[in-house]
Amino acid sequence: MGNGAKAAQKRERNADKNAPKGSKSQAKVNEAAKSIVCATCKQSFLITTRAPALEEHSSNKHSKTMAECFPTFAK
Numbered sequence: 472m473g474n475g476a477k478a479a480q481k482r483e484r485n486a487d488k489n490a491p492k493g494s495k496s497q498a499k500v501n502e503a504a505k506s507i508v509c510a511t512c513k514q515s516f517l518i519t520t521r522a523p524a525l526e527e528h529s530s531n532k533h534s535k536t537m538a539e540c541f542p543t544f545a546k
């Protein structure tokens with residue numbers, strides 16, 4: 472029983488220690504996943520934005536193709 476409590480405490484401490492580093496890189500990942508950025512005007516779109524909407528932005532705003540404005544998305 473004593474050992475169990477100690478182990479739990481240790482785990483907690485480790486989690487604490489790892490939290491700032493882990494959450495920071497996780498936030499970075501989340502940020503990257505959050506947006507699709509237009510290469511032409513740098514406007515960002517939610518990652519959930521569908522291709523037709525991006526295509527519309529590309530052609531309406533820039534008279535370009537989606538691949539030109541969103542090369543990362545088109546891949």
Ligand SMILES: [Zn+2]
Pocket residue numbers: 509510511512513514528529532533540
């Ligand atoms: Zn744009």
